[in-house]
Amino acid sequence: MADKGKKGAEIGSFITKYFLLIADAILILVFGILRPGFLQPINLLDIISTASLVGTMGMGAGIVMMVGEMNFGVAAEATLTASILGWSLGKGYMPAYVAALLAALVLIGLMGVLDSFFAVILGVPAFIATLAISKINDGFVRLLTENKTMYYSSWPELFTFIGQGKIAGIPVITIVFVLIIAALWFLMEKTRLGSYIEAVGNNQSCCSHVGINVRKVKIIAFVICSVVCGFSGIMASSKTANVMNTLGSSLMMDAMAAAMMGATFLRPGRFNIPGTVVAALLTSIISNGIIFMGAPDFLKDMISGVILIIAVGYIAMTRKEGLPSVKMG
Amino acid sequence: MMADAAPLLSIKEITKKFTGITAVDHVSFDIGNNEIHALIGENGAGKSTLCKMLTGEYNIDEGHIEINGEEMHFKEPADSMKVGISMVYQERNLVGYMTAAQNVFLGSEPMKGIVVDQKEIQKKAEKLQEYLGVNIPLDVPVEKLGAGEQQLVEIMRANSTTPQILILDEPTASLGEGEIGPFLNFVKKMTKDLDLSVIYITHKLEEIFAIADKVTVMADGKKTLTANISEITQEECVKAMIRGDKIKTFDIPKKDYKELEKKKVIEVNELTYGGKEHDVQFYVCKGEAVGFYGLVGSGRTETMEIISGIRPADKKEFMFDGETVTGGDSFKMIQKGIILTPELRRDGIFPSLNLVENVCTLFVKKFATAIGMIKKKEGVDFTLEVLKKNGTKYTSRNQLISELSGGNMQKIIIGRSIEVENLKLITMDEPTAGMDLGAKSEIYLKIRNLTDNLEKGVIFISSELEELLKVCDRMYVFYEGNIVKELKREEFDKEVILGYALGGAVNG
Numbered sequence: 001m002a003d004k005g006k007k008g009a010e011i012g013s014f015i016t017k018y019f020l021l022i023a024d025a026i027l028i029l030v031f032g033i034l035r036p037g038f039l040q041p042i043n044l045l046d047i048i049s050t051a052s053l054v055g056t057m058g059m060g061a062g063i064v065m066m067v068g069e070m071n072f073g074v075a076a077e078a079t080l081t082a083s084i085l086g087w088s089l090g091k092g093y094m095p096a097y098v099a100a101l102l103a104a105l106v107l108i109g110l111m112g113v114l115d116s117f118f119a120v121i122l123g124v125p126a127f128i129a130t131l132a133i134s135k136i137n138d139g140f141v142r143l144l145t146e147n148k149t150m151y152y153s154s155w156p157e158l159f160t161f162i163g164q165g166k167i168a169g170i171p172v173i174t175i176v177f178v179l180i181i182a183a184l185w186f187l188m189e190k191t192r193l194g195s196y197i198e199a200v201g202n203n204q205s206c207c208s209h210v211g212i213n214v215r216k217v218k219i220i221a222f223v224i225c226s227v228v229c230g231f232s233g234i235m236a237s238s239k240t241a242n243v244m245n246t247l248g249s250s251l252m253m254d255a256m257a258a259a260m261m262g263a264t265f266l267r268p269g270r271f272n273i274p275g276t277v278v279a280a281l282l283t284s285i286i287s288n289g290i291i292f293m294g295a296p297d298f299l300k301d302m303i304s305g306v307i308l309i310i311a312v313g314y315i316a317m318t319r320k321e322g323l324p325s326v327k328m329g
Numbered sequence: 330m331m332a333d334a335a336p337l338l339s340i341k342e343i344t345k346k347f348t349g350i351t352a353v354d355h356v357s358f359d360i361g362n363n364e365i366h367a368l369i370g371e372n373g374a375g376k377s378t379l380c381k382m383l384t385g386e387y388n389i390d391e392g393h394i395e396i397n398g399e400e401m402h403f404k405e406p407a408d409s410m411k412v413g414i415s416m417v418y419q420e421r422n423l424v425g426y427m428t429a430a431q432n433v434f435l436g437s438e439p440m441k442g443i444v445v446d447q448k449e450i451q452k453k454a455e456k457l458q459e460y461l462g463v464n465i466p467l468d469v470p471v472e473k474l475g476a477g478e479q480q481l482v483e484i485m486r487a488n489s490t491t492p493q494i495l496i497l498d499e500p501t502a503s504l505g506e507g508e509i510g511p512f513l514n515f516v517k518k519m520t521k522d523l524d525l526s527v528i529y530i531t532h533k534l535e536e537i538f539a540i541a542d543k544v545t546v547m548a549d550g551k552k553t554l555t556a557n558i559s560e561i562t563q564e565e566c567v568k569a570m571i572r573g574d575k576i577k578t579f580d581i582p583k584k585d586y587k588e589l590e591k592k593k594v595i596e597v598n599e600l601t602y603g604g605k606e607h608d609v610q611f612y613v614c615k616g617e618a619v620g621f622y623g624l625v626g627s628g629r630t631e632t633m634e635i636i637s638g639i640r641p642a643d644k645k646e647f648m649f650d651g652e653t654v655t656g657g658d659s660f661k662m663i664q665k666g667i668i669l670t671p672e673l674r675r676d677g678i679f680p681s682l683n684l685v686e687n688v689c690t691l692f693v694k695k696f697a698t699a700i701g702m703i704k705k706k707e708g709v710d711f712t713l714e715v716l717k718k719n720g721t722k723y724t725s726r727n728q729l730i731s732e733l734s735g736g737n738m739q740k741i742i743i744g745r746s747i748e749v750e751n752l753k754l755i756t757m758d759e760p761t762a763g764m765d766l767g768a769k770s771e772i773y774l775k776i777r778n779l780t781d782n783l784e785k786g787v788i789f790i791s792s793e794l795e796e797l798l799k800v801c802d803r804m805y806v807f808y809e810g811n812i813v814k815e816l817k818r819e820e821f822d823k824e825v826i827l828g829y830a831l832g833g834a835v836n837g
Contacts, residue, residue: 190444199424199435206422210436210486211407270426 013268016314020265020278023307024285031289038292045171047284052177053236055280057251058258059184060228062271065259066188067221068201069119069126073111073134074255075248077226078233080137081108083144085234086243089159090152097158101234105227111137112226116219141245150243163238173235180228185273187224197221198270229255254283257308264311282307335398337362337526338383338414338494342392345378352378354550355392360494365520365527367537367558370547370570371765376530377419379547380496383528384416385409413493417483419502419530425472430454432471433486457485461519477508481515488523496528501536505624507831513540534563546570571766578770579777584802586817589614594650594753594786595667600635601644607632608811613754613786618776620797621790623807623830629790630672631810633756637669638662650753663691666753668746670739670760672790677742680731684723687730688712688745695750711748719744720771736768743775747785755779756788761796773800794826806830 015022032039057074064071071077084104087093094100115133119126144150165172188194200207200217208214229248236251237243244250261282262275283304290300336359345353353375360366368376381387383394385403393400396412403409406416423432430450439449454467463485465478474482480500487495497516501509517540520527529541537544538558546554546569554561554569592615600607609632613619621629634640636647638659646655649665657665671677679687689696689708696708712726719740723733730738739760746755757776761769777800779785791797797804798821806814806829814829816822 192438192440192443192445195431195438195445199427202424202426203422205420206424206435209406209418209422211405212436267426 016264016268017266019311019314020261020275020282024278024282027282027285027289031285031292035289035292038289043288043292045174047281047288048177049171049173049239050288051277051280051284052173053232053239053251054254054258054283055277056177056180056232056235057229057248057255058262058276058280059180059273060225060232061252061255062259062262062273062276063184063188063197063221063228064126064225066197066201066271067218068204069218069221071115071130071222071225071229072127073115073130073137074225074229075252076134076137076141077108077111078229078236078248078251079141079243079245080111080144080233080248081105081230082233082237082243082247083141083150084108086150086152086155086159086237087144089155090150092154097156104234105230108230109223109227111230112223113219115226116222119222120215120218138245145243145245147245149245151241155241160238160241162235163240173239176235180231181273181277184228188273193217193220201271254304255280257304258283261308261311264314335395336360337397339395339398340379340383340392341395343379343382343389343394344391345375345382345387346390351550353382356547356550356552357392358545358552358555360526360528361543363520363524363526364542365517365529365540367529367531367541367544368547369531369534369537369544369566371532371767372763373765374547374570375550376547377498378550380416380498380528380530383409383494383496384414410490410492413491414496415487415490415492415494416496417480417487417498417500419498419500421476421479421483421503423471423479423482426470428468429465429471429474429478429482429485430467432482433457433489435486437489453489454485457489460523461485461488462522463515475508476503476505477512480504480512484519492525494526494528496530498530499532500529501531501533506827507624509536516540534566537566538563579774581777581800581802581818582781584617584818589617592616593648595636595647596649597632597636597647600632600642600647602631602635602640602642603810604643605810609807611805611812611815613788615753615786616780616784617803618780618787618789618801620801620804621788621807622792622794622797622804622826625792627807627830628810629807630758632807633669633758633788633790636662637667637756639669663749666749666751667756668749668752668754669756670742670746670758672758672762674735674738674742674762678730678738681729683728684716684726684730684741685709685712687741688715691745691749715744715748716741719775735762736764736771739764739768739772743772747779747783752785754786754788756790758790759792760789761791761793769796776800794823798823808832 037043057078061071061074081104084107085100088100088103089097094103111133115130118124118129118133162172162176167175188197196207196212196217200212200214204214232251233248236247258279259271259276261279262277263269263271265275265278266272286303287300290297290303338360340356340358342355342357343353344351344355356379368379370376378387382389384406385408386406393402395401401412424435427435433454434450439446439453451467458464458467461484463481465474465481471479471482480503501512504512513536516527516529519525531537541558544554544556544558544561544566545552546566548570554566593612594615596612598610600609607628609628611619621633623629631640635642635645638657638661646653649667654665679690685708689712692711696704696711698704709726716723716726721737721740721744723737730741743757743760760772764772773796776787776789779787780802789797789801802818804816804821804826805812806826808830814826816826
């Protein structure tokens with residue numbers, strides 16, 4: 001009897017841990033059976049390409065969530081980064097693509113410093129501070145794009161390399177995505193900074209008692225978040241070969257959702273990199289599959305929403321403390 | 330000659346002022362080698378502030394400290410750690426998902442290049458465990474450990490820097506009754522084995538007499554006494570703790586239980602909650618204070634929250650004031666005359682509302698017109714009366730309740746609760762938690778006034794057996810969700826009660 005109960009609990013916790021991955025597999029199978037074309041390598045690679053945008057932004061946003069804060073400005077930061085890059089190259093202010101790219105990322109990293117100045121140093125609740133700053137950024141985006149979709153024929157070919165290029169048949173965007181995953185996974189799992197980022201989100205007062213500089217860790221988290229999310233903007237603009245005002249906002253909700261859903265994966269209740277990736281894949285599989293089925297587009301939002309609410313609802317039920325920064329106070 | 334005689338730690342006239350108040354006022358005493366030095370006093374007496382000055386968490390405003398005769402100035406805890414002072418704080422400071430080993434070395438992880446060396450962490454933790462003579466699982470998340478084991482993890486961390494002086498701030502506050510004894514033995518043994526000196530902060534006198542060599546008593550920021558434990562009695566300690574005559578005394582009239590039983594307010598047999606049937610046979614009569622004693626989690630709070638309609642139950646049925654009650658939320662129960670003041674004070678207040686709003690929310694109907702408009706004037710008058718009746722200290726009725734001290738908040742919570750029309754039974758769940766002796770005695774007086782003069786039934790839930798023994802007419806002991814023993818006042822016996830609370834009927 002006791003054995004049975006224990007086994008049941010083990011299976012239960014296994015399902016929770018791998019719910020997202022199981023959902024990924026089942027959906028691929030279902031779509032594959034219904035529409036065999038879905039399983040073509042080219043379509044699967046397309047799914048990963050789409051997931052790489054949501055996933056990259058989700059990992060960035062997730063790092064701020066890990067320290068127990070929230071950055072609602074990730075969409076504006078992504079669009080702004082792409083706009084800065086496109087504008088500086090288009091107007092010819094920057095001679096080389098790589099220089100322009102680095103400059104844009106440095107600027108957006110400073111935006112992370114600004115976010116954390118208000119959220120961490122002054123103590124404005126982070127989601128309010130970042131929301132306010134994102135409005136300013138929206139304004140700058142409109143200024144740079146002259147309030148229309150940005151496109152310059154003077155852009156170098158490299159502009160679309162990340163988004164559209166291929167190396168040995170594999171889309172560059174996928175390779176870049178894997179590299180970002182690997183780097184952030186290494187940071188979070190292996191380094192001291194990574195373990196402090198998670199520890200700060202879990203128990204701030206404990207960290208200050210053992211001599212960890214909580215503010216510094218949070219500021220670094222905001223900067224990493226802005227740079228990673230900014231880079232996701234560059235990936236997106238490179239993929240479409242233009243900069244739309246809605247570039248970031250079209251990704252943000254899915255990205256935030258991926259980070260939160262990801263916290264049900266592997267280590268329930270804790271934001272983590274692999275979880276975010278698996279969750280981003282899930283969103284991508286759903287939207288791709290729905291399109292493939294020829295089903296109406298709104299179904300995609302409904303299904304994603306249902307999966308998200310089930311996932312976070314489950315965490316709320318099983319873990320008293322919930323997700324660190326879902327309690328946005 | 331001076332250098333040889335210099336004590337390990339010498340505190341010289343140190344003072345700490347916060348805006349307006351002097352938290353620590355020219356306190357001096359010495360800590361010798363390998364001694365357990367207890368530091369006692371009521372809440373707010375300045376014990377923790379004093380120790381935070383010793384670790385460098387607070388700056389010392391006046392005076393200084395000497396270690397082995399050498400004057401020390403700490404800017405931050407890292408400085409004091411270097412000369413061998415380590416502190417275990419009252420609140421648990423652990424990262425829940427990390428293992429014990431990871432927690433011990435949090436902030437000082439051994440590295441292999443840029444990678445944290447998890448193997449080395451485990452190895453070092455094992456060594457430390459051996460050194461301290463403790464045995465706890467090192468490789469499971471600390472959130473899965475019990476309170477006692479978590480405490481040990483923190484003590485391991487404090488010892489990881491091999492300190493000379495270890496400060497323990499109310500280490501037994503989070504421990505259950507059964508864990509305290511072994512913990513005290515551990516502290517004693519560790520002190521001897523490692524040749525440590527320990528500053529042991531507490532407000533529990535029994536613990537001091539069980540382990541300390543010396544004791545220093547603080548009251549209102551001042552030192553009132555330092556003595557060898559063998560040369561002092563408990564009474565002298567208490568006297569030194571309270572300074573002046575803040576404690577109010579009261580008499581408990583003898584009860585005629587036969588007569589009383591005719592006036593039962595409530596009678597309960599069993600409740601089903603959490604999928605289990607719980608045997609909670611009890612009754613409360615008019616004009617009677619009944620104590621509920623048991624360990625944390627023994628079902629005292631759960632039982633009364635169900636009765637009061639706050640917590641959902643699978644099945645409940647009880648007699649109240651002559652009628653059978655089977656359901657009803659807290660709103661209905663308050664109308665019937667049952668109210669509960671919550672264990673956590675923050676569950677009983679609206680922190681960002683003012684005093685009037687906090688008092689009147691319970692009486693929305695009384696202070697509203699037929700169409701629901703609030704009658705402000707009446708509410709204010711009523712509030713002022715409640716505040717006055719209960720001796721609440723406040724500066725303005727418009728101030729936020731969260732600006733008051735815990736004791737004054739409690740006075741408002743209890744004060745407004747007993748104003749409920751046709752109140753018959755009030756449950757106070759840990760009403761004196763975190764209060765000093767003076768404030769506690771006012772609560773006791775309030776309870777006796779409710780029973781002896783106003784003929785109300787009172788259920789007094791507490792984890793401090795002493796206060797229940799002092800105040801109650803009868804007592805029920807809870808164990809694992811059930812009531813295992815009923816005692817009348819003349820049968821009160823500490824040993825018996827503890828026996829039941831710790832293990833059902835072992836000593837019965």
